[in-house]
Amino acid sequence: MQVFRTRMFAMALMLALIAPLIAACGGGGATQPTVAPTTAPAEATPAPVAPTAAPTAPPATGATPAPAQPTPAPAAEIDYDGLPDVDPGAVTGNIVTAGSSTVFPLTQRMAERFKDEGYAGNITIDSIGTGAGFERFCKAGETDISNASRPIRPAEVENCRAIGREPVEFRVGTDALAVVVNPANTFVDTLTKAQLADIFSGKAKTWKDVNPDWPANPIKLFSPGSDSGTFDFFVEVVMDPAFEKKGKEAILNAPGIQLSENDNVLVQGVEGDPNAIGYFGYAYFIAEKDRLKAVKIEGVEPNDQTAESGTYPLARPLFIYSDAKIMKEKPQVADFINFYLTYVNDEVLDVGYFPASQQAINVAKANWLAAMGMELALPEVDPGAVTGNIVTAGSSTVFPLTQRMAERFKDEGYAGNITIDSIGTGAGFERFCKAGETDISNASRPIRPAEVENCRAIGREPVEFRVGTDALAVVVNPANTFVDTLTKAQLADIFSGKAKTWKDVNPDWPANPIKLFSPGSDSGTFDFFVEVVMDPAFEKKGKEAILNAPGIQLSENDNVLVQGVEGDPNAIGYFGYAYFIAEKDRLKAVKIEGVEPNDQTAESGTYPLARPLFIYSDAKIMKEKPQVADFINFYLTYVNDEVLDVGYFPASQQAITVAKLNWLGAMKP
Structure with missing residues (x-):
């Protein structure tokens, strides 16, 4: 296993010959190539499903943790981004991308920054629509990266495999579709999805057909073409099941509709007709917001808060795809994707989109590491140097695993006390998120939104670490x-x-x-x-x-x-x-x-x-009580050595890597 150094210090990323791609966010085996997950949880929740019960031995008991002497921490030396450093000035070779017109401006911005920081090669970025992009990537094999405003489809994956490519997914942002009208339209402020379906199917031919209080002016329709991910997303969210799964045909056959893969054509069309309505990526609305009017959907306007929270009905994830073989044979492609994932959240808002959650970015980084055959190692912990007590409580299912890891931590030198109370997942979250009594919460299901809110009410932001499968x-x-x-x-x-x-x-x-x-x-x-x-x-x-x-x-x-x-x-x-x-x-x-x-x-x-098994903590706790961070680090590093013997199954390497990236993110200054 070959070790290389990540930027700013010797936190080793160890080369391991694991599969070229690993199943997403807790799913799939560690060596089974697959496509990464289509979405990622907005808070701190990766894999699905839930919970279990009691211990084989009485829970360990101990005193409430005393104020700890901080363990010496190499905070200034750790690379918290998790990926190896890229020097754009040292990267050679050209890169070819094509696909979604929605993702186009984001990829263009990242390419510009890559060049500004020294890359002297050429990045081709063709805006041809998501479907056409996958045609070029998965059938013709002409591109290195495919931009997509929807997840890749099974048939497209099979096309890729037919030419020896295994698509690797990287979530890069969140888009909200903007439904827009001409600013001269003073009567439309909000529309329901049902009204949108009537409008874009041509069922409502005039504005009066939509609302009897509105004028009888004929509606002029503008829509992306059927090869666009934007079109697919609109059909899925708005048209079906309103048209019994025939929403696509309903739009394409709407009288007088103008279709275009070029969002600028749609912008100009709506801008030029006071009775027009159209839809496209929110970024295009932002660029033209002085000349267009965004319509609320179900009473909710599109913005960063409503898009990320999911309250705005027309929000969707954005992706880029590549292939492990391409990334290894053309290191400039791997370097650009690395750079993209590292800095995309610095640029995405300015482009007009919203950041993907840190969890989603971490899944993408884990996919990058897997594609490159690399395993992430956290900074080394010496249990003998760790001081201070630790309090955990929660799932009786996770109890024996946490108990085993605590025993090993002590066997290797930790002299403090780890309290592990087996009280059930829900009760564990009560103690962690309401009472604020514990440092770590053991859970056999993902934390729920209401529990997250309870945590936030006492100043805690739960960080999730996948530790096994039950x-x-x-x-x-x-x-x-x-x-x-x-x-x-x-x-x-x-x-x-x-x-x-x-x-x-x-x-x-x-x-x-x-x-x-x-x-x-x-x-x-x-x-x-x-x-x-x-x-x-x-x-x-x-x-x-x-x-x-x-x-x-x-x-x-x-x-x-x-x-x-x-x-x-x-x-x-x-x-x-x-x-x-x-x-x-x-x-x-x-x-x-x-x-x-x-x-x-x-x-x-x-x-x-x-179902997956988790432990949760909080960045503030981990920084103020370094013994907690050290124990979680140790847990994630060695859990797969112990988990089978305890009676559970290992989480995939993908899920462990995401948990390690969550640890790095929590410890970031």
Whole structure:
């Protein structure tokens, strides 16, 4: 493994021969090439899904952390951007890009900055629309980078693979489509999506058809062409299902509509007709805002806050794509993408778009590292030099993993105390985000928006670190010889109490009454089970269905559930796979949809009840209590050495890299 130095210091990025591309944000195996995720969570939330329950051993206890002597930190020496330094003046060779007219001005700005800082080569940037860009990249193989205002489609991925390319996705920003009218139009202030659908299908031919209080002037339509990502996005968000999946044809066949891949044509068209309406990227509206009027959608105007929060209905992510082989054979391409990701958030607002969340940028950086065959290493931690106590609480599922990492931290020299309370994911977030009592919150589901707001109310900004993958085990007593596999629908019937006997589940099974064991409602495991199994079977009332099931025994302690199922031949329960592994000689795991839980099925996603595991902290805590930052660093560095032995499955290398980038971002001065 070859080590190179990133800018400003010896935080090694170690070359490792991992796959050319790794699945996105916690999905997929560490060596399976795939396309990176299409979106990224706006706050600090990568992978999907949720929660679990109790420990195999009593939680560690200890005093509330005393004020710590700061561990010596190489703050001034660390490169917090995570990618190797690029000197544009040393980069040679030309670069060819093509695609989205929306992404065009952003790529153009980044190319200009690359040249301003010394690059002497040529960057071709053709604005031809997202679809045409993928044609040139995936079919003709003529471009090095494809600009896109929508995620690449499966058919386009297959086209790429047919010519030996594996597309790698890099999220670079957030766009909001602007729906615009002529400034002479004084009556249109806001439109609903339904009204937009009527307008752009030609169903509403005059403004009076849209609103009886408006004049009967004929509407003139301007729209991007069908090869544009903007067009696709508008159709997806506005037209369907209003036109039963025929929204595309509805726009293309609207009487008198003017279509163009060139947004400037659309700007000029609307500007020249007082009865015109059109739509295009928000950047083009910003450039012409003195000559156009933006319309609110569903009463929400487009701006940076509404776009990033998702309250504005016509916001969308922006991407560039390349290929690992291209990036290695043409280092100028890799260098430009590196430079783009490092500095795009310095430029994006000025271009007229909004920054992608730091999480999304970190996913893109992780994709870059994976494509280049590089593994990110954090600054080395000497546990023997770390002082001060650490307090953690939360998920009973994550408890044994955090306990194992704490034991290793101590074995390697840490002399402080780490308190680890197993109280459930929700209760953990209460202590972290409301009471402010803990330094780290263990979670078997992503943090929720309301919990993030609770954190912010006490001055904390949660930072997420993916640490593993869990599979829920549905278990029965070994004396149960008839249950081998269950569908999610059957599980829903069982845990709602709809099926009261095993015969109610399958007429060939005995009429013995079923005894139910479930984690309590404060457990991430419970939330995850409800989300994946119960809804929409019970019209979003799956939680109440379980809680009100006759005779059900609920507990936040997984050992109680294990003992309950073990003691009743007609019992069934569920909890974290690690707890099943610990008791596998006394319980029987049930296949779900015919798939058994194991490391392969959990990581591949074929097992329906697999989910990511997290720990959360806060940048302020990590800086004020360096022992917390050091422990998280140690955790992320060595967790994959321990996770299988604990009974869980490793997070993909992609997910660990994103977590490490989150650590660097939190520690950035």
